[in-house]
Amino acid sequence: MPKDVFYVTTPIYYPNDVPHIGHAYTTVATDFVARYHRLRGEEAFFLTGTDEHGKKVPQAARDQGLEPQEFVDRMEPRWREVWERLDVAYDDYIRTTEPRHEKAVTKLLTAVYENGRDDIYLGTYEGLYCVSCEAYYTEDELVNGLCPIHASPVEAVSEENYFFRLSAYQDRLLEHYEAHPEAVEPEARRNEVLSTIKGGLRDFSISRTSFAWGVPLPWDPKHVCYVWFDALTNYVTAAGYAEDPARFERMWPADVHFIGKDILRFHAIYWPAMLMAAGVEPPRQVWAHGFLLVGGEKMSKTRLTGIHPFELVDHFGVDAYRYYFLREIQFGQDGSFSWESMVARYNADLANDLGNLASRVLAMLDQYVGGRVPQPPRTHGPEVRLAEAARGAAAEYDERVLAMDLTGGLAAVWGCVGEVNRYLVEVAPWALAKDQARRAELEACLYASAEALRIIAVMISPVMPRAAARLWEQLGIDSALEDQRLPEAASWGAIAPGTRVRRGDALFPRLEG
Protein backbone atom coordinates (compact mmCIF):
# COMPACT_ATOMS: atom_id res chain seq x y z
CA MET A 1 0.00 0.00 0.00
CA PRO A 2 1.51 3.38 -0.89
CA LYS A 3 1.37 6.27 1.52
CA ASP A 4 -2.21 7.54 1.66
CA VAL A 5 -2.72 9.07 5.10
CA PHE A 6 -2.27 12.75 5.95
CA TYR A 7 -0.01 12.37 8.95
CA VAL A 8 0.44 15.40 11.17
CA THR A 9 2.14 15.77 14.55
CA THR A 10 2.76 18.14 17.44
CA PRO A 11 5.94 18.10 19.47
CA ILE A 12 5.64 15.83 22.47
CA TYR A 13 5.53 17.81 25.68
CA TYR A 14 7.64 17.48 28.81
CA PRO A 15 5.27 16.03 31.41
CA ASN A 16 6.92 17.87 34.31
CA ASP A 17 5.98 21.23 32.79
CA VAL A 18 2.65 22.84 33.49
CA PRO A 19 0.74 23.28 30.22
CA HIS A 20 0.38 26.90 29.16
CA ILE A 21 -1.24 28.65 26.24
CA GLY A 22 2.06 28.62 24.31
CA HIS A 23 2.05 24.82 24.25
CA ALA A 24 -1.65 24.73 23.49
CA TYR A 25 -1.03 27.04 20.53
CA THR A 26 0.89 24.30 18.70
CA THR A 27 -1.66 21.65 19.53
CA VAL A 28 -4.76 23.65 18.61
CA ALA A 29 -3.23 24.69 15.29
CA THR A 30 -2.41 21.07 14.55
CA ASP A 31 -5.90 19.97 15.50
CA PHE A 32 -7.40 22.59 13.23
CA VAL A 33 -5.29 21.41 10.30
CA ALA A 34 -6.08 17.73 10.97
CA ARG A 35 -9.80 18.50 11.16
CA TYR A 36 -9.61 20.56 8.02
CA HIS A 37 -8.07 17.69 6.09
CA ARG A 38 -10.70 15.30 7.42
CA LEU A 39 -13.34 17.75 6.24
CA ARG A 40 -11.78 17.49 2.77
CA GLY A 41 -12.38 13.77 2.89
CA GLU A 42 -8.80 12.78 3.54
CA GLU A 43 -7.79 10.22 6.07
CA ALA A 44 -5.87 12.25 8.63
CA PHE A 45 -3.81 10.89 11.46
CA PHE A 46 -2.93 13.28 14.24
CA LEU A 47 -0.31 12.35 16.81
CA THR A 48 0.60 14.08 20.06
CA GLY A 49 2.05 12.90 23.35
CA THR A 50 4.56 13.37 26.13
CA ASP A 51 8.36 13.31 26.16
CA GLU A 52 9.04 11.41 29.35
CA HIS A 53 12.74 10.61 29.42
CA GLY A 54 15.69 12.96 29.95
CA LYS A 55 17.71 14.17 32.83
CA LYS A 56 15.16 16.47 34.38
CA VAL A 57 12.64 13.73 35.05
CA PRO A 58 14.66 11.73 37.62
CA GLN A 59 15.71 15.03 39.18
CA ALA A 60 12.16 16.31 39.54
CA ALA A 61 10.92 12.88 40.68
CA ARG A 62 13.57 12.75 43.41
CA ASP A 63 12.48 16.19 44.64
CA GLN A 64 9.03 14.73 45.19
CA GLY A 65 10.23 11.42 46.64
CA LEU A 66 8.93 9.45 43.66
CA GLU A 67 10.32 6.96 41.18
CA PRO A 68 10.63 8.49 37.68
CA GLN A 69 7.88 6.27 36.27
CA GLU A 70 5.51 7.09 39.13
CA PHE A 71 6.32 10.74 38.63
CA VAL A 72 5.55 10.81 34.90
CA ASP A 73 2.41 8.73 35.47
CA ARG A 74 1.17 11.41 37.82
CA MET A 75 2.14 14.37 35.66
CA GLU A 76 1.14 13.23 32.20
CA PRO A 77 -2.67 13.37 32.71
CA ARG A 78 -2.42 17.14 33.18
CA TRP A 79 -1.62 17.36 29.49
CA ARG A 80 -4.34 15.05 28.33
CA GLU A 81 -6.95 16.90 30.35
CA VAL A 82 -6.06 20.11 28.54
CA TRP A 83 -6.38 18.49 25.14
CA GLU A 84 -9.73 17.01 26.07
CA ARG A 85 -11.07 20.33 27.21
CA LEU A 86 -9.80 22.05 24.08
CA ASP A 87 -11.58 19.51 21.84
CA VAL A 88 -8.29 18.26 20.47
CA ALA A 89 -9.20 15.17 18.47
CA TYR A 90 -5.88 13.36 18.28
CA ASP A 91 -5.79 9.85 16.84
CA ASP A 92 -2.90 8.63 18.93
CA TYR A 93 -1.20 9.79 22.07
CA ILE A 94 2.30 8.57 22.61
CA ARG A 95 4.25 8.40 25.83
CA THR A 96 7.93 7.75 25.28
CA THR A 97 7.98 5.37 28.24
CA GLU A 98 5.69 2.95 26.39
CA PRO A 99 7.21 -0.36 25.25
CA ARG A 100 6.19 0.29 21.62
CA HIS A 101 8.33 3.42 21.66
CA GLU A 102 11.35 1.82 23.30
CA LYS A 103 11.17 -0.80 20.57
CA ALA A 104 11.24 1.85 17.85
CA VAL A 105 14.13 3.73 19.46
CA THR A 106 16.07 0.47 19.69
CA LYS A 107 15.34 -0.27 16.06
CA LEU A 108 16.35 3.19 14.84
CA LEU A 109 19.54 3.20 16.91
CA THR A 110 20.45 -0.24 15.59
CA ALA A 111 19.76 0.76 12.01
CA VAL A 112 22.10 3.75 12.32
CA TYR A 113 24.74 1.83 14.27
CA GLU A 114 24.81 -0.92 11.69
CA ASN A 115 24.61 1.18 8.53
CA GLY A 116 28.23 0.39 7.72
CA ARG A 117 29.35 4.04 7.72
CA ASP A 118 30.42 4.33 11.33
CA ASP A 119 27.81 7.03 11.91
CA ILE A 120 27.79 6.31 15.64
CA TYR A 121 31.13 6.35 17.47
CA LEU A 122 32.39 6.63 21.06
CA GLY A 123 33.94 9.89 22.26
CA THR A 124 34.18 12.17 25.27
CA TYR A 125 31.89 15.09 25.69
CA GLU A 126 32.77 18.16 27.62
CA GLY A 127 30.23 20.86 27.47
CA LEU A 128 27.67 23.09 29.06
CA TYR A 129 24.26 21.53 29.49
CA CYS A 130 20.89 23.18 30.02
CA VAL A 131 18.62 20.66 31.70
CA SER A 132 15.48 22.57 30.72
CA CYS A 133 16.39 22.42 27.02
CA GLU A 134 18.01 19.01 27.38
CA ALA A 135 20.71 20.38 25.13
CA TYR A 136 24.37 21.39 25.15
CA TYR A 137 25.52 24.93 24.50
CA THR A 138 28.87 26.41 23.67
CA GLU A 139 30.20 29.32 25.74
CA ASP A 140 29.39 31.84 23.01
CA GLU A 141 25.80 30.67 22.65
CA LEU A 142 25.07 31.64 26.27
CA VAL A 143 23.57 35.00 27.13
CA ASN A 144 25.24 36.51 30.20
CA GLY A 145 26.50 33.02 31.03
CA LEU A 146 22.94 31.68 31.09
CA CYS A 147 20.88 29.47 28.80
CA PRO A 148 19.71 31.67 25.89
CA ILE A 149 16.18 30.24 26.06
CA HIS A 150 15.55 29.80 29.76
CA ALA A 151 17.95 32.38 31.23
CA SER A 152 18.87 29.71 33.76
CA PRO A 153 22.32 28.41 34.77
CA VAL A 154 23.92 25.65 32.68
CA GLU A 155 25.94 22.73 34.07
CA ALA A 156 29.49 21.84 33.04
CA VAL A 157 29.34 18.18 32.05
CA SER A 158 32.05 15.75 30.97
CA GLU A 159 31.22 12.19 30.06
CA GLU A 160 31.93 9.37 27.69
CA ASN A 161 29.21 9.48 25.06
CA TYR A 162 28.36 7.93 21.78
CA PHE A 163 28.16 10.50 19.04
CA PHE A 164 26.12 10.73 15.90
CA ARG A 165 28.15 11.80 12.87
CA LEU A 166 25.93 14.70 11.90
CA SER A 167 28.89 16.38 10.16
CA ALA A 168 28.71 13.72 7.45
CA TYR A 169 25.18 14.81 6.53
CA GLN A 170 25.81 18.40 5.59
CA ASP A 171 25.71 17.82 1.84
CA ARG A 172 22.82 15.41 1.91
CA LEU A 173 20.75 17.79 3.99
CA LEU A 174 21.51 20.67 1.65
CA GLU A 175 20.58 18.54 -1.35
CA HIS A 176 17.42 17.48 0.37
CA TYR A 177 16.34 21.05 1.07
CA GLU A 178 17.30 22.16 -2.40
CA ALA A 179 15.12 19.47 -3.90
CA HIS A 180 12.31 20.07 -1.40
CA PRO A 181 12.22 23.74 -0.47
CA GLU A 182 8.78 23.23 1.08
CA ALA A 183 10.31 20.86 3.63
CA VAL A 184 10.91 23.72 6.08
CA GLU A 185 8.38 26.49 6.39
CA PRO A 186 7.96 29.39 6.69
CA GLU A 187 10.71 30.71 4.47
CA ALA A 188 12.51 32.65 7.19
CA ARG A 189 12.89 29.42 9.14
CA ARG A 190 14.14 27.60 6.05
CA ASN A 191 16.82 30.24 5.55
CA GLU A 192 17.83 29.88 9.16
CA VAL A 193 18.17 26.12 8.76
CA LEU A 194 20.12 26.45 5.52
CA SER A 195 22.55 28.91 7.00
CA THR A 196 23.12 26.67 10.03
CA ILE A 197 23.81 23.73 7.76
CA LYS A 198 26.12 25.77 5.53
CA GLY A 199 27.95 27.03 8.61
CA GLY A 200 29.04 23.44 9.28
CA LEU A 201 27.47 20.78 11.45
CA ARG A 202 28.99 19.32 14.58
CA ASP A 203 28.45 15.72 15.58
CA PHE A 204 26.15 15.45 18.56
CA SER A 205 26.16 13.16 21.50
CA ILE A 206 23.39 10.59 21.56
CA SER A 207 23.97 8.84 24.87
CA ARG A 208 24.34 9.50 28.58
CA THR A 209 25.85 7.46 31.40
CA SER A 210 25.27 9.81 34.34
CA PHE A 211 21.69 8.60 34.81
CA ALA A 212 19.75 5.50 33.83
CA TRP A 213 16.33 6.97 32.94
CA GLY A 214 15.94 6.31 29.22
CA VAL A 215 16.21 3.69 26.52
CA PRO A 216 19.46 1.68 26.84
CA LEU A 217 21.68 1.58 23.77
CA PRO A 218 21.25 -1.91 22.35
CA TRP A 219 25.00 -2.46 21.90
CA ASP A 220 26.12 -0.83 25.18
CA PRO A 221 23.34 -0.74 27.77
CA LYS A 222 25.40 1.26 30.32
CA HIS A 223 24.39 4.17 28.13
CA VAL A 224 20.89 5.48 27.77
CA CYS A 225 19.78 7.21 24.60
CA TYR A 226 19.89 11.02 24.56
CA VAL A 227 16.40 12.38 25.13
CA TRP A 228 16.14 14.28 21.84
CA PHE A 229 17.16 11.25 19.77
CA ASP A 230 14.59 9.29 21.75
CA ALA A 231 11.85 11.93 21.53
CA LEU A 232 12.13 12.61 17.79
CA THR A 233 11.73 8.91 17.16
CA ASN A 234 8.15 9.11 18.50
CA TYR A 235 7.03 10.23 15.07
CA VAL A 236 8.03 6.92 13.49
CA THR A 237 6.99 4.82 16.48
CA ALA A 238 3.36 5.80 16.10
CA ALA A 239 3.52 5.16 12.36
CA GLY A 240 4.41 1.52 12.98
CA TYR A 241 8.16 1.67 12.29
CA ALA A 242 9.10 -1.18 14.64
CA GLU A 243 5.88 -3.12 14.72
CA ASP A 244 3.87 -2.82 11.58
CA PRO A 245 5.67 -2.38 8.24
CA ALA A 246 2.45 -2.26 6.20
CA ARG A 247 1.11 0.55 8.34
CA PHE A 248 4.44 2.35 8.18
CA GLU A 249 4.25 2.34 4.40
CA ARG A 250 0.84 3.99 4.47
CA MET A 251 1.82 6.59 7.04
CA TRP A 252 5.40 7.58 6.48
CA PRO A 253 6.81 10.11 5.71
CA ALA A 254 4.90 12.44 8.01
CA ASP A 255 3.23 15.23 6.08
CA VAL A 256 3.81 17.95 8.66
CA HIS A 257 5.60 18.20 11.97
CA PHE A 258 4.25 21.35 13.61
CA ILE A 259 6.71 22.84 16.07
CA GLY A 260 7.62 26.12 17.70
CA LYS A 261 10.66 27.82 16.24
CA ASP A 262 12.80 27.07 19.32
CA ILE A 263 13.06 23.40 18.41
CA LEU A 264 13.74 23.89 14.74
CA ARG A 265 17.30 22.58 14.56
CA PHE A 266 16.30 19.32 16.22
CA HIS A 267 13.51 18.80 13.73
CA ALA A 268 15.02 20.19 10.56
CA ILE A 269 18.65 19.12 11.01
CA TYR A 270 19.05 16.30 13.53
CA TRP A 271 15.88 14.43 12.65
CA PRO A 272 16.21 14.17 8.85
CA ALA A 273 19.89 13.25 9.24
CA MET A 274 19.04 10.53 11.77
CA LEU A 275 16.47 9.13 9.38
CA MET A 276 18.80 9.29 6.40
CA ALA A 277 21.40 7.42 8.45
CA ALA A 278 18.81 4.74 9.21
CA GLY A 279 17.67 4.50 5.59
CA VAL A 280 14.28 6.07 6.28
CA GLU A 281 12.79 8.96 4.33
CA PRO A 282 12.79 12.36 6.07
CA PRO A 283 9.47 14.04 6.91
CA ARG A 284 7.82 16.00 4.11
CA GLN A 285 7.58 19.20 6.08
CA VAL A 286 8.58 20.83 9.33
CA TRP A 287 6.43 23.87 10.00
CA ALA A 288 7.75 26.18 12.73
CA HIS A 289 5.34 28.73 14.16
CA GLY A 290 6.20 31.72 16.28
CA PHE A 291 6.01 32.34 20.01
CA LEU A 292 3.25 33.63 22.19
CA LEU A 293 4.89 36.51 23.94
CA VAL A 294 4.29 38.08 27.30
CA GLY A 295 5.85 41.48 27.75
CA GLY A 296 7.81 40.94 24.54
CA GLU A 297 9.31 37.62 25.69
CA LYS A 298 8.41 34.00 25.04
CA MET A 299 5.81 32.85 27.51
CA SER A 300 7.45 30.23 29.68
CA LYS A 301 7.19 28.34 32.89
CA THR A 302 10.71 29.23 33.97
CA ARG A 303 9.92 32.90 33.57
CA LEU A 304 6.67 32.36 35.46
CA THR A 305 4.67 33.91 32.65
CA GLY A 306 2.67 30.80 31.77
CA ILE A 307 -1.10 31.23 31.52
CA HIS A 308 -2.98 27.97 31.85
CA PRO A 309 -5.46 27.42 28.99
CA PHE A 310 -8.30 26.81 31.46
CA GLU A 311 -8.04 30.38 32.72
CA LEU A 312 -9.19 31.52 29.29
CA VAL A 313 -11.51 28.64 28.41
CA ASP A 314 -13.48 29.19 31.62
CA HIS A 315 -14.23 32.73 30.56
CA PHE A 316 -14.41 32.63 26.77
CA GLY A 317 -15.40 29.02 26.04
CA VAL A 318 -13.47 26.52 24.05
CA ASP A 319 -14.55 27.62 20.57
CA ALA A 320 -13.56 31.22 21.12
CA TYR A 321 -10.25 30.04 22.59
CA ARG A 322 -9.43 28.01 19.50
CA TYR A 323 -10.54 30.74 17.11
CA TYR A 324 -8.82 33.62 18.87
CA PHE A 325 -5.25 32.33 18.74
CA LEU A 326 -5.44 31.21 15.14
CA ARG A 327 -7.14 34.36 13.93
CA GLU A 328 -5.41 37.02 16.02
CA ILE A 329 -1.78 36.05 15.48
CA GLN A 330 -0.61 35.58 11.92
CA PHE A 331 0.37 31.91 11.90
CA GLY A 332 4.15 31.77 11.62
CA GLN A 333 4.87 35.03 13.45
CA ASP A 334 5.27 35.90 17.10
CA GLY A 335 2.32 37.51 18.79
CA SER A 336 1.17 38.76 22.13
CA PHE A 337 -1.79 37.54 24.02
CA SER A 338 -3.84 40.09 25.89
CA TRP A 339 -7.12 39.75 27.67
CA GLU A 340 -8.37 42.96 26.06
CA SER A 341 -7.63 41.80 22.53
CA MET A 342 -9.38 38.52 23.24
CA VAL A 343 -12.50 40.30 24.48
CA ALA A 344 -12.41 42.62 21.48
CA ARG A 345 -11.96 39.79 18.99
CA TYR A 346 -14.69 37.77 20.67
CA ASN A 347 -17.19 40.57 20.62
CA ALA A 348 -16.42 41.71 17.08
CA ASP A 349 -16.02 38.45 15.18
CA LEU A 350 -18.02 36.00 17.24
CA ALA A 351 -20.74 37.81 19.19
CA ASN A 352 -21.46 40.47 16.54
CA ASP A 353 -20.49 39.23 13.11
CA LEU A 354 -21.32 35.56 13.37
CA GLY A 355 -23.51 35.21 16.45
CA ASN A 356 -25.83 38.11 15.64
CA LEU A 357 -26.04 37.08 12.03
CA ALA A 358 -27.17 33.59 13.00
CA SER A 359 -29.72 34.76 15.53
CA ARG A 360 -31.06 37.44 13.20
CA VAL A 361 -31.54 35.07 10.28
CA LEU A 362 -33.10 32.37 12.46
CA ALA A 363 -35.44 34.88 14.07
CA MET A 364 -36.57 36.19 10.70
CA LEU A 365 -37.16 32.67 9.41
CA ASP A 366 -39.31 32.10 12.47
CA GLN A 367 -41.20 35.33 12.30
CA TYR A 368 -41.71 35.85 8.59
CA VAL A 369 -41.93 32.40 7.01
CA GLY A 370 -43.21 30.10 9.75
CA GLY A 371 -39.82 28.73 10.83
CA ARG A 372 -39.21 26.84 7.60
CA VAL A 373 -36.59 27.43 4.95
CA PRO A 374 -38.53 28.85 1.95
CA GLN A 375 -38.23 27.77 -1.67
CA PRO A 376 -35.17 29.10 -3.52
CA PRO A 377 -36.03 31.85 -6.01
CA ARG A 378 -36.76 30.82 -9.60
CA THR A 379 -34.90 33.75 -11.08
CA HIS A 380 -31.71 35.28 -9.73
CA GLY A 381 -31.86 38.47 -7.79
CA PRO A 382 -29.49 40.31 -5.45
CA GLU A 383 -29.03 37.14 -3.38
CA VAL A 384 -26.61 35.70 -5.98
CA ARG A 385 -23.90 37.72 -4.34
CA LEU A 386 -24.18 35.39 -1.34
CA ALA A 387 -23.65 32.36 -3.54
CA GLU A 388 -20.60 34.07 -4.99
CA ALA A 389 -19.30 35.07 -1.58
CA ALA A 390 -19.66 31.54 -0.26
CA ARG A 391 -17.98 30.03 -3.29
CA GLY A 392 -15.13 32.51 -3.16
CA ALA A 393 -14.64 32.09 0.58
CA ALA A 394 -14.56 28.31 0.39
CA ALA A 395 -12.00 28.41 -2.40
CA GLU A 396 -9.80 30.92 -0.64
CA TYR A 397 -10.14 29.13 2.68
CA ASP A 398 -8.93 25.94 1.04
CA GLU A 399 -6.00 27.57 -0.67
CA ARG A 400 -4.87 29.37 2.46
CA VAL A 401 -5.21 26.49 4.88
CA LEU A 402 -3.36 24.15 2.54
CA ALA A 403 -0.59 26.76 2.41
CA MET A 404 -0.71 26.92 6.25
CA ASP A 405 -1.91 30.49 6.25
CA LEU A 406 -4.38 29.50 8.92
CA THR A 407 -5.05 33.10 9.85
CA GLY A 408 -5.78 34.06 6.25
CA GLY A 409 -8.04 31.05 5.87
CA LEU A 410 -10.19 32.14 8.78
CA ALA A 411 -10.19 35.71 7.54
CA ALA A 412 -11.63 34.41 4.24
CA VAL A 413 -14.49 32.74 6.11
CA TRP A 414 -15.16 35.94 8.02
CA GLY A 415 -15.13 37.79 4.73
CA CYS A 416 -18.15 35.73 3.79
CA VAL A 417 -19.79 36.37 7.19
CA GLY A 418 -19.29 40.09 6.62
CA GLU A 419 -20.75 39.90 3.13
CA VAL A 420 -23.95 38.26 4.43
CA ASN A 421 -24.25 40.97 7.07
CA ARG A 422 -23.82 43.73 4.49
CA TYR A 423 -26.29 42.07 2.17
CA LEU A 424 -28.93 41.93 4.91
CA VAL A 425 -28.48 45.59 5.73
CA GLU A 426 -28.88 46.50 2.07
CA VAL A 427 -31.80 44.22 1.26
CA ALA A 428 -33.51 44.89 4.61
CA PRO A 429 -35.76 41.83 4.82
CA TRP A 430 -37.49 43.43 7.81
CA ALA A 431 -38.79 46.08 5.41
CA LEU A 432 -39.70 43.53 2.74
CA ALA A 433 -41.72 41.64 5.34
CA LYS A 434 -44.07 44.58 5.69
CA ASP A 435 -45.04 44.47 2.06
CA GLN A 436 -47.01 41.44 0.85
CA ALA A 437 -46.16 42.31 -2.78
CA ARG A 438 -42.49 41.72 -2.03
CA ARG A 439 -42.97 38.26 -0.55
CA ALA A 440 -40.90 36.56 -3.27
CA GLU A 441 -37.96 38.86 -2.59
CA LEU A 442 -38.24 38.19 1.13
CA GLU A 443 -38.23 34.45 0.58
CA ALA A 444 -35.28 34.66 -1.80
CA CYS A 445 -33.37 36.63 0.81
CA LEU A 446 -34.14 34.26 3.67
CA TYR A 447 -33.39 31.18 1.59
CA ALA A 448 -30.01 32.61 0.62
CA SER A 449 -29.20 33.70 4.17
CA ALA A 450 -30.02 30.27 5.59
CA GLU A 451 -27.99 28.63 2.85
CA ALA A 452 -25.02 30.91 3.54
CA LEU A 453 -25.23 30.01 7.23
CA ARG A 454 -25.18 26.32 6.33
CA ILE A 455 -21.97 26.77 4.37
CA ILE A 456 -20.47 28.90 7.12
CA ALA A 457 -21.28 26.19 9.69
CA VAL A 458 -19.37 23.66 7.60
CA MET A 459 -16.43 26.00 7.13
CA ILE A 460 -16.05 26.86 10.81
CA SER A 461 -16.32 23.25 11.96
CA PRO A 462 -12.56 22.57 12.07
CA VAL A 463 -11.86 25.62 14.20
CA MET A 464 -15.02 25.77 16.32
CA PRO A 465 -16.51 22.29 16.32
CA ARG A 466 -19.05 23.04 19.03
CA ALA A 467 -20.39 26.30 17.65
CA ALA A 468 -20.59 24.69 14.21
CA ALA A 469 -22.63 21.81 15.61
CA ARG A 470 -24.98 24.18 17.41
CA LEU A 471 -25.50 26.32 14.37
CA TRP A 472 -26.13 23.19 12.31
CA GLU A 473 -28.70 22.03 14.80
CA GLN A 474 -30.40 25.42 14.85
CA LEU A 475 -30.62 25.29 11.08
CA GLY A 476 -32.42 21.98 11.51
CA ILE A 477 -30.51 20.22 8.75
CA ASP A 478 -31.17 16.49 8.60
CA SER A 479 -27.83 15.14 7.47
CA ALA A 480 -25.03 15.02 10.03
CA LEU A 481 -22.44 17.79 10.12
CA GLU A 482 -19.72 15.14 10.48
CA ASP A 483 -20.71 13.73 7.10
CA GLN A 484 -20.15 17.01 5.26
CA ARG A 485 -17.13 17.23 2.97
CA LEU A 486 -15.51 20.14 1.25
CA PRO A 487 -15.66 21.32 -1.46
CA GLU A 488 -19.03 19.59 -2.17
CA ALA A 489 -20.67 20.91 1.00
CA ALA A 490 -19.91 24.46 -0.07
CA SER A 491 -21.84 24.25 -3.31
CA TRP A 492 -24.78 26.51 -3.35
CA GLY A 493 -28.35 25.36 -3.02
CA ALA A 494 -28.12 22.32 -0.76
CA ILE A 495 -30.36 23.41 2.08
CA ALA A 496 -33.75 21.79 1.55
CA PRO A 497 -36.80 24.07 1.32
CA GLY A 498 -39.14 23.21 4.18
CA THR A 499 -36.29 22.54 6.63
CA ARG A 500 -37.59 23.44 10.07
CA VAL A 501 -35.19 25.75 11.87
CA ARG A 502 -34.91 25.70 15.66
CA ARG A 503 -33.94 28.95 17.25
CA GLY A 504 -31.73 28.38 20.25
CA ASP A 505 -29.51 30.28 22.64
CA ALA A 506 -27.09 32.81 21.26
CA LEU A 507 -23.98 31.13 19.88
CA PHE A 508 -21.69 33.73 21.44
CA PRO A 509 -23.28 35.90 24.12
CA ARG A 510 -21.63 39.30 24.28
CA LEU A 511 -18.92 39.74 26.91
CA GLU A 512 -18.47 42.84 28.98
CA GLY A 513 -14.75 42.37 29.73
Ligand code: MSP
Ligand atom coordinates in the same frame (compact mmCIF):
# COMPACT_ATOMS: atom_id res chain seq x y z
N1 MSP B 1 9.81 17.82 24.46
C1 MSP B 1 10.28 18.75 23.50
C2 MSP B 1 9.77 18.45 22.12
C3 MSP B 1 10.13 17.10 21.61
S1 MSP B 1 9.43 16.82 20.05
C4 MSP B 1 10.16 15.45 19.49
C5 MSP B 1 9.84 20.17 23.88
N2 MSP B 1 8.78 20.26 24.66
S2 MSP B 1 8.16 21.61 25.22
O1 MSP B 1 7.07 21.18 26.01
O2 MSP B 1 9.16 22.40 25.84
O3 MSP B 1 7.67 22.45 24.01
C6 MSP B 1 6.71 21.95 23.17
C7 MSP B 1 6.23 22.96 22.17
O4 MSP B 1 5.61 24.06 22.81
C8 MSP B 1 7.33 23.53 21.28
O5 MSP B 1 6.89 23.51 19.94
C9 MSP B 1 7.44 24.95 21.74
O6 MSP B 1 7.84 25.78 20.70
C10 MSP B 1 6.02 25.22 22.15
N3 MSP B 1 5.98 26.38 23.01
C11 MSP B 1 6.40 26.49 24.30
N4 MSP B 1 6.26 27.78 24.68
C12 MSP B 1 5.77 28.51 23.66
C13 MSP B 1 5.32 29.82 23.51
N5 MSP B 1 5.43 30.72 24.46
N6 MSP B 1 4.71 30.15 22.34
C14 MSP B 1 4.47 29.23 21.35
N7 MSP B 1 4.89 28.00 21.47
C15 MSP B 1 5.72 27.67 22.51
O7 MSP B 1 10.44 21.11 23.43
